[in-house]
Structure formats: structure tokens, C-alpha cells
Amino acid sequence: MVRTILALMKKEFLQVFRDRNMLRMIFIMPIFQLILLGYVASTDVKLISTAVYDHDRSELSREYVRSLSAGEYFITDAPSIPLLEAERGFKENKYEAVLIIPDGFSNDLEQSKSVDVGFMVDGTNANSASIALGYASLMTRQFNERVTGFSPPIKLTQRKLFNPEGESVYYMVPGIVALLLTMITAMLSAMAIVREREIGTLEQLMVTPIRTPALILGKTIPFALIGFVEISLALFVGIMWFKIPFAGSWVLLYSLAFLYLFTTLGTGMFISTISTTQQQAMFFTWFFAMFAIMTSGFFAPIANMPKSIQYLTYLNPLRYFMTTVRGIMMKGASLDVLYPEVIAMIIFGLAIFTFSWMRFSKRVK
Amino acid sequence: MDNAVVIDKLTKTFGNFVAVDQISLTVGEGEIFGFLGANGAGKTTAIRMLCGLLLPTSGRGTVSGFDIYKENEEIKKSIGYMSQKFSLYQDLTGEENLWFYGSVYQIPKDDLRKRMDELSESLGLSEFIDRPAGSLPVGWRQRLALGASLLHRPKILFLDEPTGGVDPVFRRRFWEILYSLADEGTTLFVTTHYMDEAEFCRRISIMHQGRIIEVGKPQDLIEKYNQPNLQETFISLISRESVNAQD
Amino acid sequence: MHKIRYIAGKEVRHILRDSRSLMIAILMPILMTFVYGYAINLDTKNIRLAVLDFDRSVDSRELASRFYNSGYFLKPQVPPALSDPEKILRSGQAHAVLVIRAGLARALTNFTDYELGLLVDGADANVAAATGSYSNIMVASFLEDRMPYGFEVPGVRISQQVLYNSNLESSHFFVPGLIAIILMMISAMLTSVTIAREKETGTMEQLLTSPVTPRQIIIGKVLPYIALALLDAVLVIIFAMFHFGVPFAGSMLLLLFFGLIYVAAALSLGILISTLVSTQQLAMMMAQLTTVLPSVMLSGYIFEIKNMPAVLRYVSYLVPARYFIRIIRGVMLKGSDLSVLWGEAVFLVILAVVLLAIATKRFQLKIG
Numbered sequence: 001m002v003r004t005i006l007a008l009m010k011k012e013f014l015q016v017f018r019d020r021n022m023l024r025m026i027f028i029m030p031i032f033q034l035i036l037l038g039y040v041a042s043t044d045v046k047l048i049s050t051a052v053y054d055h056d057r058s059e060l061s062r063e064y065v066r067s068l069s070a071g072e073y074f075i076t077d078a079p080s081i082p083l084l085e086a087e088r089g090f091k092e093n094k095y096e097a098v099l100i101i102p103d104g105f106s107n108d109l110e111q112s113k114s115v116d117v118g119f120m121v122d123g124t125n126a127n128s129a130s131i132a133l134g135y136a137s138l139m140t141r142q143f144n145e146r147v148t149g150f151s152p153p154i155k156l157t158q159r160k161l162f163n164p165e166g167e168s169v170y171y172m173v174p175g176i177v178a179l180l181l182t183m184i185t186a187m188l189s190a191m192a193i194v195r196e197r198e199i200g201t202l203e204q205l206m207v208t209p210i211r212t213p214a215l216i217l218g219k220t221i222p223f224a225l226i227g228f229v230e231i232s233l234a235l236f237v238g239i240m241w242f243k244i245p246f247a248g249s250w251v252l253l254y255s256l257a258f259l260y261l262f263t264t265l266g267t268g269m270f271i272s273t274i275s276t277t278q279q280q281a282m283f284f285t286w287f288f289a290m291f292a293i294m295t296s297g298f299f300a301p302i303a304n305m306p307k308s309i310q311y312l313t314y315l316n317p318l319r320y321f322m323t324t325v326r327g328i329m330m331k332g333a334s335l336d337v338l339y340p341e342v343i344a345m346i347i348f349g350l351a352i353f354t355f356s357w358m359r360f361s362k363r364v365k
Numbered sequence: 366m367d368n369a370v371v372i373d374k375l376t377k378t379f380g381n382f383v384a385v386d387q388i389s390l391t392v393g394e395g396e397i398f399g400f401l402g403a404n405g406a407g408k409t410t411a412i413r414m415l416c417g418l419l420l421p422t423s424g425r426g427t428v429s430g431f432d433i434y435k436e437n438e439e440i441k442k443s444i445g446y447m448s449q450k451f452s453l454y455q456d457l458t459g460e461e462n463l464w465f466y467g468s469v470y471q472i473p474k475d476d477l478r479k480r481m482d483e484l485s486e487s488l489g490l491s492e493f494i495d496r497p498a499g500s501l502p503v504g505w506r507q508r509l510a511l512g513a514s515l516l517h518r519p520k521i522l523f524l525d526e527p528t529g530g531v532d533p534v535f536r537r538r539f540w541e542i543l544y545s546l547a548d549e550g551t552t553l554f555v556t557t558h559y560m561d562e563a564e565f566c567r568r569i570s571i572m573h574q575g576r577i578i579e580v581g582k583p584q585d586l587i588e589k590y591n592q593p594n595l596q597e598t599f600i601s602l603i604s605r606e607s608v609n610a611q612d
Numbered sequence: 613m614h615k616i617r618y619i620a621g622k623e624v625r626h627i628l629r630d631s632r633s634l635m636i637a638i639l640m641p642i643l644m645t646f647v648y649g650y651a652i653n654l655d656t657k658n659i660r661l662a663v664l665d666f667d668r669s670v671d672s673r674e675l676a677s678r679f680y681n682s683g684y685f686l687k688p689q690v691p692p693a694l695s696d697p698e699k700i701l702r703s704g705q706a707h708a709v710l711v712i713r714a715g716l717a718r719a720l721t722n723f724t725d726y727e728l729g730l731l732v733d734g735a736d737a738n739v740a741a742a743t744g745s746y747s748n749i750m751v752a753s754f755l756e757d758r759m760p761y762g763f764e765v766p767g768v769r770i771s772q773q774v775l776y777n778s779n780l781e782s783s784h785f786f787v788p789g790l791i792a793i794i795l796m797m798i799s800a801m802l803t804s805v806t807i808a809r810e811k812e813t814g815t816m817e818q819l820l821t822s823p824v825t826p827r828q829i830i831i832g833k834v835l836p837y838i839a840l841a842l843l844d845a846v847l848v849i850i851f852a853m854f855h856f857g858v859p860f861a862g863s864m865l866l867l868l869f870f871g872l873i874y875v876a877a878a879l880s881l882g883i884l885i886s887t888l889v890s891t892q893q894l895a896m897m898m899a900q901l902t903t904v905l906p907s908v909m910l911s912g913y914i915f916e917i918k919n920m921p922a923v924l925r926y927v928s929y930l931v932p933a934r935y936f937i938r939i940i941r942g943v944m945l946k947g948s949d950l951s952v953l954w955g956e957a958v959f960l961v962i963l964a965v966v967l968l969a970i971a972t973k974r975f976q977l978k979i980g
Binding site: 021025029033036037039040041042043044045046047064087088090091092093105109112113114115116117118119120121122123124125126127128129130131133134135136137138140141143144145147148150151152153154155156157158159160161162163164166167168170171278279280282283287291294295299300301303304305306309323326327330331332333337 | 704742776
């Protein structure tokens with residue numbers, strides 16, 4: 001049986017490497033998408049263009065504006081539109097915020113009184129808006145302390161553990177690695193099986209004394225191996241190009257990736273039992289993958305989702321693998337921290353792989 | 366002479382549709398048996414049951430002495446199959462294809478090498494064995510497919526329209542090879558639409574709408590139905606059955 | 613004219629029979645609307661915050677409950693058995709740890725300096741920023757309530773106002789833009805696949821030997837998809853408005869007009885792709901790569917264009933979705949009209965015209 005499996009694997013590899021489209025799909029596209037996403041995927045809020053209406057025009061008001069634009073958050077600009085028409089600037093997407101400084105600004109401050117400044121924000125991008133408001137109040141607080149000399153007795157000092165630079169990329173790329181592994185191994189294994197069915201070689205194989213386990217293993221192991229090459233490639237690019245940290249254990253990462261492969265290859269097998277053509281297989285994989293990605297906490301935290309959807313995400317194996325990859329890479333997480341995810345992956349892996357195996361075997365009979 | 370294939374009232378239904386309706390047959394060892402019938406008559410379904418690709422709904426059968434329900438694995442070891450659809454791997458060369466199937470049939474490596482050389486010679490494959498199977502013209506591809514099905518020296522060879530789309534010269538050559546196989550004792554179970562090929566067979570059966578309506582030697586059938594040749598025999602039989610069915 | 617109708621009718625039958633097309637055209641938009649409306653929510657909340665209270669006074673407990681009652685922070689399920697903030701974060705039990713050292717109550721009474729510590733898991737930079745931001749707000753309002761009556765804290769106070777989407781609903785940001793994505797998917801992807809399919813199966817050749825002109829073939833094939841795309845757009849808008857409460861502040865006619873131009877651009881892309889590939893599979897892959905992917909990633913749909921490196925910012929000028937998404941968001945959320953959207957409008961029209969020209973030229977070259 002081992003010989004048969006090896007023969008099947010050799011055949012599969014020969015086929016994959018002779019198919020240029022396949023090669024492009026496995027190696028070039030994912031890395032391309034990785035690099036693209038790495039550059040594009042940042043949910044950082046910065047460079048908020050702000051029009052400043054300074055009715056005070058004093059040294060103090062100018063200092064206030066300067067303090068707001070220190071750092072990358074706000075880019076302040078003199079407005080080109082009178083205040084009454086300020087809304088037009090929002091509609092033209094010229095700026096995202098407007099700061100209005102009243103003319104009693106410096107007087108009030110010099111008399112140690114409080115003074116209200118108006119801060120209007122474009123709420124269209126809800127996330128940016130609320131973060132902008134947060135920054136504004138932070139910058140204002142710092143200004144207040146400096147200028148009024150009155151500092152609140154209770155101060156909050158913050159420190160960030162992991163990713164102190166606050167780079168989105170460090171968070172995104174491990175996620176992308178998880179995604180890639182999922183998509184590639186599931187899609188390729190599904191397509192490989194369906195292709196044999198489509199061209200008739202599956203039938204030819206069925207006439208031979210080949211045993212079903214040998215067939216399944218022969219068709220899934222090659223893609224497990226390709227999957228490993230894939231993540232290695234992605235990790236290499238991530239670390240070399242984007243300088244992603246790797247705080248944890250390589251062995252652990254690869255072992256858990258191996259565990260996760262049971263889920264993805266099982267899913268691929270399942271998809272092959274519901275598709276009759278390769279395009280269908282490709283499409284179904286894409287379809288499942290889309291939803292797995294959206295609800296895995298890839299770029300929107302699961303905690304942000306409504307409760308009902310949060311419960312649903314417990315059924316998404318990618319969610320666990322995502323946590324695992326990010327945990328190991330960014331936080332150096334080890335088994336004692338990751339054991340809930342590992343248990344979940346074991347359960348899913350066994351369940352999906354076994355179910356798909358049985359379904360496939362039945363179909364073959 | 367032992368019987369290679371024995372089937373008794375073999376039936377296959379798909380829901381309400383009866384694809385194969387209680388067919389019974391015996392095929393002797395070393396026979397060239399022609400399995401004829403119009404398109405959709407149920408020939409392919411019947412062959413698939415004999416090859417272990419499909420489980421019958423009812424009826425009994427043995428292939429090479431093994432029961433088609435219970436001893437599937439044994440059957441597969443002793444039969445070869447060449448289908449209508451060209452089922453070799455297109456992007457693999459002839460040699461790679463043969464090596465692959467040889468491994469699947471668990472032929473020991475040295476034997477496999479020898480066997481491949483043997484077949485390459487007898488079937489004339491060496492000219493194109495290094496080229497990707499998908500790039501070969503039909504005639505050569507079918508020869509390659511035949512070679513793949515013979516690697517493990519099967520006792521029975523099922524051929525489902527093996528010469529479809531092949532030119533007459535190749536067809537003749539193909540049948541010469543088939544004859545020599547039969548001489549060596551391999552049983553051949555062939556379906557075909559070419560009536561001249563049917564006449565090459567020792568016995569033929571004619572299927573219509575799932576049932577076998579006639580079995581016998583080609584010449585006997587031609588005489589029985591008083592027709593000039595097998596083609597006319599076939600046509601008249603089929604139209605007669607259709608008329609009967611309408612009554 | 614009726615030849616076009618015949619070809620369109622045939623196309624409709626194809627669509628109805630091809631489960632994959634149906635799924636892309638109907639199921640996906642519905643599901644995507646749900647997902648983008650609910651699941652993709654970047655407003656951070658439900659942040660698991662562990663409070664290590666070493667002061668154990670009325671004040672410290674009040675501070676803690678202020679955090680938890682704000683709606684931003686959640687108490688971790690299991691009270692941390694560990695007392696080391698770092699270990700708590702590493703264990704994943706909490707996202708942030710607030711350390712209230714002993715002495716808070718005293719500092720409040722005597723008005724002396726005191727430091728609260730907050731350790732935040734920085735992995736998700738967005739959540740970390742939000743955590744810091746909210747925490748500052750909590751502490752500030754806690755302090756304000758502690759100030760003697762009538763005492764005004766000197767300094768600048770921000771009086772904030774949110775224009776458009778004042779409830780800061782994530783769905784208002786994502787769902788309208790989704791229309792651009794869906795229209796692109798249907799108009800570009802499905803179209804390129806269906807034309808490629810005719811080429812692949814040889815039926816295109818068959819059609820061309822008949823008295824039908826290439827132009828009639830294209831129009832006929834493309835019409836059902838236009839109808840489908842517009843139907844989907846309308847459905848999403850209705851859903852957005854009635855389910856998610858997205859307003860429609862501007863002119864529907866304006867949106868329809870630019871929607872059609874956008875669809876024209878998308879269709880041209882689809883046709884162009886179909887002239888470059890030979891199989892359906894390639895068509896789908898290429899369509900995804902050059903139309904759907906840029907529309908989602910480079911159009912400003914989710915990720916800000918201004919944060920991207922220069923090269924990608926330039927590329928985004930070529931993505932039709934960039935303009936159309938601005939138009940949709942402008943019209944629906946801000947009530948913008950042509951006087952403010954003319955820039956986007958001009959770019960979109962130019963893109964559409966250019967793409968249409970290139971596509972028709974290539975198509976006629978390849979077929980005619």
C-alpha cells in the first residue's frame with residue numbers, strides 16, 4: 001500500500017508541476033496577495049485631515065493647533081471655505097474633521113478657566129471617527145497639562161505588551177499566513193480529486209485493486225506538503241520583507257499547522273464530493289473560504305461582532321488557527337496558553353476528516 | 366474450459382429507470398465476446414457492474430470465478446479495463462503513465478520494467494512513450510491505454526468502445542493485437558459500434574433497452590434472421606424490438 | 613433587435629441552470645450584506661479588561677465599575693488567578709489589565725499625585741489604540757465627578773459633533789460600499805466567465821457562423837447580467853436602508869446614473885478579460901485578481917488609501933470602485949450632489965469610456 005501511495009504522490013506532483021496555471025496559483029498569487037495585503041491592510045487611523053477655524057489667532061491657539069498636529073494623527077490646514085459652508089468640505093471629502101477655536105480662547109486659558117472648542121468629525125467611517133475623537137481628547141489633555149499647569153492627580157500610564165510599535169502589519173501578516181494555508185490546501189485537494197473524476201481517470205483507478213485509504217492518502221498528502229512549503233514561503237516573505245517578529249516556537253507552529261491540515265484537507269475532500277467540475281470545486285472552496293475568513297477575526301475582532309455571530313464563529317476552525325498563528329508569532333504563546341485552541345482544532349480535524357473520508361468512500365462504492 | 370464471466374439475471378435500476386434488465390450470459394475463457402447494442406441500451410452499465418464499479422440491484426454473477434458482490438477486490442486484480450473516455454493522465458508521458466499503473470497494481474519493480482519493455486515492443490509504443498499522453502493522436506493513445514490495462518496480465522480484458530475515432534489502419538492493427546491476446550488465453554469482452562469488428566468476435570450479444578435480445582455466433586445470427594450481413598441483422602432486430610415494444 | 617432578445621434569453625437559461633452563477637448572483641450578495649453589516653465591525657467593544665485592585669476602597673471599586681459599565685469593557689469570564697499583569701495578558705484571559713495600586717482613595721482625598729497602570733495587548737493595534745483611548749476617557753470622567761462642586765477644571769474642553777452617521781454604525785460604512793463590490797463581481801467576473809465559456813466550448817464559433825453580429829452577441833450576453841446586477845444593487849440598498857437604517861440623503865437618480873456608468877466600466881473590464889483568456893477557469897482567476905481584489909483592497913472600501921505606499925495609491929486611481937464608493941457614500945450618507953462629487957464623476961466617466969473603447973476594440977479584433 002505504501003508503494004501505491006508513493007506512486008499516487010509522485011503522479012500528483014508531476015501533474016502539479018507541469019501545470020503552469022496551477023503553479024501560478026500556488027506560488028505566485030498567494031505571495032503577491034501577501035505582499036499586497038501587507039501594504040494595504042492597515043486599519044490604523046492617522047493623517048486625519050483637519051480644517052482649523054481659528055477665531056482667536058493668538059500664540060496660545062496656534063500652539064494648541066501645533067500640539068494637535070504633533071505626531072501623525074492630524075494634519076491641520078487652514079480652511080479654504082468659510083465656516084458656514086464647512087459642510088461642503090466634508091461632502092467633497094476634502095477633510096475629515098473641523099476644529100473651531102472660539103475667540104476667547106487665550107483669554108479664558110490665561111484666567112485658568114475652561115474653554116470649549118468645537119470639533120466636528122465625519123462619521124462616515126465610524127471607526128476612524130471614534131478613534132479621531134479619542135486622539136483629539138488625548139492631545140488636548142496633554143496640551144492642558146502643559147499650559148495650565150493643572151495636572152489631574154490621577155494619571156493613567158499605559159504600556160503596550162507585544163507590538164509596541166503598533167504595526168498593523170505584524171498583526172495582519174500572520175493572519176494572511178493562516179488564510180493562505182487554508183485556501184491553498186483545501187482548494188487544491190478538492191480540485192485534484194474532482195479533476196480525476198472529470199477526465200475519467202478516477203474510474204480507471206477504481207477498476208484497479210487500489211484500496212480507498214491509499215487513494216485518499218495519495219491525494220491529500222501531496223497537498224499537505226505543498227501547504228507546508230506555502231506557509232514556509234509566506235513566513236519567509238513576512239519576516240524578511242515586512243520584518244514581522246517571530247516570538248515563539250517554530251516547531252510548535254509547524255506541528256499545529258499539521259494538525260490544522262486535517263481540517264483543511266478534509267474540507268477539500270468534502271467539497272470534492274459535492275462538485276462535479278473543477279470550476280465548481282474552485283468556486284465552492286472560495287465561497288467557504290470567504291466566510292471563514294470574515295468570521296475568523298482576521299481583520300475585525302470577533303469581540304466586535306454581535307453575540308449570535310460570535311457563537312457561530314466557534315464553529316469556524318480558521319478562528320482557532322488564526323489565534324494560534326498570531327499567538328505564536330506575536331506573543332510567543334506556548335501550549336499551556338493555546339491548549340483550548342489546540343483541543344478545538346483536534347476535534348474539528350478529526351470530525352471533518354473522518355466525515356469527509358466516509359462520505360468519499362461511500363461515493364466511491 | 367472454465368467460464369470467465371457468468372451472469373444470471375443481473376439487474377440495475379436507478380430509481381424507476383431500469384438500465385439493465387435481468388441479463389444472463391456466459392463467456393468462456395479465451396473467448397472474444399462482442400457486447401453490442403444501440404446507444405443507451407445499457408452496455409456501459411453492465412460492464413461497470415462486471416468491473417466492480419457499480420453494485421447490481423439484483424441478480425448474480427462471477428468474474429474469473431469471483432463473486433461480483435463479495436469478492437470485488439479479487440476481481441479487480443484479474444481484470445483490465447479500457448474505457449471510452451480516454452483515461453490516462455494527459456500531462457504525464459506514456460512511460461510515466463505505465464509506471465504509475467504498474468505500481469498501483471503492485472507489480473514488483475523489476476518485473477514492471479521488463480513488462481513495460483515487453484508491451485512497448487508488442488504494441489509498438491516505443492516511438493512515442495516519452496511524449497505526454499495528451500499530445501498523442503487518438504490511435505496511439507488507445508494503444509497506450511491498452512498497454513496500461515495489460516501490465517498486470519489480466520485474465521479478462523473489458524474494452525468499452527476501444528476503437529472509437531480511430532482510422533481503419535489502426536483499427537486493423539489493434540484487432541491483430543487483440544487476437545494475439547486471445548490466443549494467449551486472455552478473455553476479451555468488447556463493446557463496439559463497428560459491425561466489422563463485431564464479426565471478428567467469436568460470439569456476440571445484442572442489448573436493447575436493458576435486455577439481451579440475442580446471443581450467438583455472428584454467422585449463425587446472420588443466417589437465423591436471413592440478412593445479408595451483421596449490420597442488417599442488427600438493425601432489423603432492433604427495429605423489430607421497437608415495434609414489439611409499441612404493441 | 614429580436615436576435616439580441618434571443619441571445620439574452622439563452623443567457624438567462626444558462627444562468628438559471630448554472631448553480632454557480634446563481635450563487636454568485638443571488639446568494640453571495642445576501643450573505644455578504646449580512647457579513648459586512650454585522651461581522652465586519654471595527655468599532656472596538658467588549659474588550660476584556662482585568663482589574664487588579666490593590667486599593668480595595670469604595671473609590672477603586674467605583675473606578676472599576678465605571679469601566680465595566682461603559683459598554684466598552686467586559687469582565688473576563690474567569691477571575692484571573694494570576695496577579696502578574698504580563699502573565700494575565702500572555703494567558704490570553706484578558707486583553708488589558710488595569711492596575712490600581714494601593715493609595716487611590718488617599719490620593720483622591722488629599723489631592724496628591726497617583727499613577728494608575730494600564731497594560732495593553734498591542735497585537736491588534738487598532739484594539740490597543742481604542743483601549744487606550746477609552747481608558748483615558750473613563751479616568752477623565754471619573755476625575756471630573758470627583759471635583760468639588762462648581763470647580764471648573766481649567767483647560768481646553770472638546771465639544772464634539774459627529775456629522776453623518778452620528779451613531780457611528782459600522783454598517784453604514786460598509787454596506788453601501790458593498791454595492792460597488794457586488795456590481796463589479798457580477799458585471800466583470802460573471803461576464804468574463806460566460807464569454808470565456810462560449811469560447812472554450814466552441815459555441816462562440818458556432819454563433820459567429822450564423823447571421824448574428826459580434827456586437828449583438830455581446831449585448832445579448834451582457835444584458836441579463838446588467839439586469840441582475842441592478843436588481844442586486846437595489847436589494848442591497850433596500851436592505852441597508854430598512855434593516856441597517858442607512859439613510860438615503862441624496863438623489864436616487866444621481867446614484868442610478870453613476871451606477872450605470874460604473875456597471876459599464878465593469879462590463880468593459882469583463883469583456884476585456886474574456887479576450888485575454890482561453891478558459892473559464894482562467895477567466896475567473898483573472899477577474900478576481902484584476903477586478904474584485906482591487907475593488908475590495910485598493911478602493912478605499914475597507915483600508916484607507918492614504919495609508920498605502922505611493923505606488924499603490926497611484927494604482928488606486930485606476931480602480932473604478934474607488935470613485936463609485938465615494939459617490940455612493942456621499943449620496944447616501946451625506947446627501948452630496950454633483951457640485952461636490954464632480955471630481956469623482958469625471959474620473960469615473962473617463963475610466964468607463966476608456967475601458968469601453970479598449971474592450972470593444974479588442975473584442976472586434978479577436979472575433980471579427
